[in-house]
Amino acid sequence: MKVALVGCGAIGAVLAQAMAEHRVEAELVSVFDLSRERAERLSALFEKKPEVAAGMEEVLSSEAELVIEAASVAAARELLLPALSSGKDVLLLSVGAIADVEFLKRVEETARRNRRQVHIPSGAVGALDALKSAREAELTEVKLVSTKRPEALEGAPYLAERGISLHGLKERKVLFSGTAREAIAGFPANANVAIAVSLAGLGVENTRVEIVAEPGARRNVHEILARGSFGELYFRVENLPSPENPRTSYLAALSAISTLRRLGAPLQVGT
Ligand SMILES: NC(=O)c1ccc[n+]([C@@H]2O[C@H](COP(=O)([O-])OP(=O)(O)OC[C@H]3O[C@@H](n4cnc5c(N)ncnc54)[C@H](O)[C@@H]3O)[C@@H](O)[C@H]2O)c1
Known part of the structure; x- marks a missing residue:
């Protein structure tokens, strides 16, 4: 090819x-x-x-x-x-x-x-295969939780619009909770994973997203929780950065x- x-x-x-x-x-x-x-x-x-x-x-x-x-x-x-x-x-x-x-x-x-x-x-994520299978019947809930160190979230429009500074953050903090569509507008740099999960599952309006800042976190962690007539799914990946670009997971x-x-x-x- x-x-x-x-x-x-x-x-x-x-x-x-x-x-x-x-x-x-x-x-x-x-x-x-x-x-x-x-x-x-x-x-x-x-x-x-x-x-x-x-x-x-x-x-x-x-x-x-x-x-x-x-x-x-x-x-x-x-x-x-x-x-x-x-x-x-x-x-x-x-x-x-x-x-x-x-x-x-x-x-x-x-x-x-x-x-x-x-x-x-x-x-940067997985479990898209299971979500695609699950939605062939009743997929009732999909939630993505992305946890990153504060520096990786700095500059997001959502934070700038609300005057939220992550400087000096001491402990884990949930910064955002909403739909994938809202997450994309507020945290465009986080959009790829949220969109991929939405496309595999319930779409941008019905996929819930939480974005968490964790001071000192060395890895970008993505967790997916889903429920439906298939049962329940929990997926978690702790991504190491790519050797050439610390913002991109290997x-x-x-x-x-x-x-x-x-x-x-x-x-x-x-x-
Ligand atoms: N699907 C995922 O889970 C996932 C994960 C990580 C990154 N990404 C996305 O993949 C893309 C590449 O990631 P990366 O880490 O290799 O980025 P990178 O910044 O290391 O490299 C991007 C390269 O593209 C070039 N470029 C930018 N705009 C261009 C344009 N209009 N025409 C031609 N070249 C252009 C830049 O000069 C740069 O060399 C990014 O959009 C990133 O958000 C997706």
Whole structure:
């Protein structure tokens, strides 16, 4: 499979390394980053070097069958519809891009019309397979609790609007409790996990989210609690940061590799 990569940061670098070492069956033909230097650094990892694109248009006109988006919500919004319209599948990391229900509908319609697909890796969380199974019957409750050190939450619009400072916080504090839609508006940097859980389960209006600050926390912890006719689910992951970007969980980069591997695999494991 021929692929293009948009975004050569923490996740892009881990993915490119896996392709360069032939750990996944994918040929990288085009790389793009706003920082040309980063794109060139990744291209240099390969024996058969992928073209360093000068802009998104070059990625869209490349021979890639799949575009991996590992850049930003803005890049994903710019890329999704034209990529699908030009016959390419998309592997989407910046899931926050489809938080908006109207935009999500357009993405789905465009994908359907062009017989293309958008692949969304589990990212920094898990249990999405069980939520998807559970919602085939009655899924009554899904709650996500994300716990991070205060520094990782600093600057969130929700805190700024209320004049809340986390400076000098001594003990664990629940900062926010509301729907996934409200969480995304107030804590956009936390949007990816909340959106992925919402898409797998009950949607942004019916998924509850709690955001907790814990001074000194070394790991980003995500917990999912769900109930329904299947029974009950409790999932917890303690994420270590990715070696290149302390804001990104290493598991998110690994989940992108795993998704890429699944696309070409004869055996599909998990729902
Ligand atoms: N799904 C998940 O669970 C999950 C987890 C972590 C990160 N993410 C998301 O994945 C994306 C990449 O994460 P990362 O840690 O690799 O980020 P990063 O900041 O390390 O790297 C992003 C790279 O994309 C480039 N970039 C930004 N906007 C661009 C644009 N419009 N066009 C081209 N290049 C652009 C930047 O220059 C940078 O090199 C982010 O949007 C992040 O929020 C998702």
